[in-house]
Amino acid sequence: GAGVSQSPRYKVTKRGQDVALRCDPISGHVSLYWYRQALGQGPEFLTYFNYEAQQDKSGLPNDRFSAERPEGSISTLTIQRTEQRDSAMYRCASSLVGGGTDTQYFGPGTRLTVL
Amino acid sequence: GQQVMQIPQYQHVQEGEDFTTYCNSSTTLSNIQWYKQRPGGHPVFLIQLVKSGEVKKQKRLTFQFGEAKKNSSLHITATQTTDVGTYFCCTGGGNKLTFGTGTQLKVEL
Numbered sequence: 203g204a205g206v207s208q209s210p211r212y213k214v215t216k217r218g219q220d221v222a223l224r225c226d227p228i229s230g231h232v233s234l235y236w237y238r239q240a241l242g243q244g245p246e247f248l249t250y251f252n253y254e255a256q257q258d259k260s261g262l263p264n265d266r267f268s269a270e271r272p273e274g275s276i277s278t279l280t281i282q283r284t285e286q287r288d289s290a291m292y293r294c295a296s297s298l299v300g301g302g303t304d305t306q307y308f309g310p311g312t313r314l315t316v317l
Numbered sequence: 318g319q320q321v322m323q324i325p326q327y328q329h330v331q332e333g334e335d336f337t338t339y340c341n342s343s344t345t346l347s348n349i350q351w352y353k354q355r356p357g358g359h360p361v362f363l364i365q366l367v368k369s370g371e372v373k374k375q376k377r378l379t380f381q382f383g384e385a386k387k388n389s390s391l392h393i394t395a396t397q398t399t400d401v402g403t404y405f406c407c408t409g410g411g412n413k414l415t416f417g418t419g420t421q422l423k424v425e426l
Binding site: 233235237242243244245246247250252257258261293304305306307308309310311 | 350358359360361362365405407409412413414415416417418419421
């Protein structure tokens, strides 16, 4: 079936605006993860869901960042009052059952640019 | 939290040469996973190692997990242009992956 999809693929916004990034995981995958990847770096963990429950949000940089997965499928990462330092590639991944050693499948990412 | 360091940061090789990237941690790791990210692409899972001293092979790729479970290596024999990309090691704990800094491989004809 289809892999992880993310939308939009590119988002340009002005400083101070709110943005919502969407992730559609692989059908049937229980766990969903959000990462942020700076240019030339590896992905950095932001938050993680099992079904609709947010299990770990320790990687969210500050309270301007939030995420939800209300029906245990599609997830939205929201950044309020964006700042230039928020510019990065935001990646979503999903795995079948989670557990730390389960294979995570990454989506194509959303490239966020804050002007 | 756990951190993993990778060396080298960049590697240029001629097609047909071998390539090795190393991943090191100051703490014992429960597992090591390797991902490959092509230019402009997303990380793609290659393999997972969990046992001390484990060695796994995928065609021209050989993955090793150190005896002390603090280091790992990925070796590519006779590189091809299709091997171009950034190779990341990472470790999973508590459902989040901690990625290394990656090794960017360029292969020249």
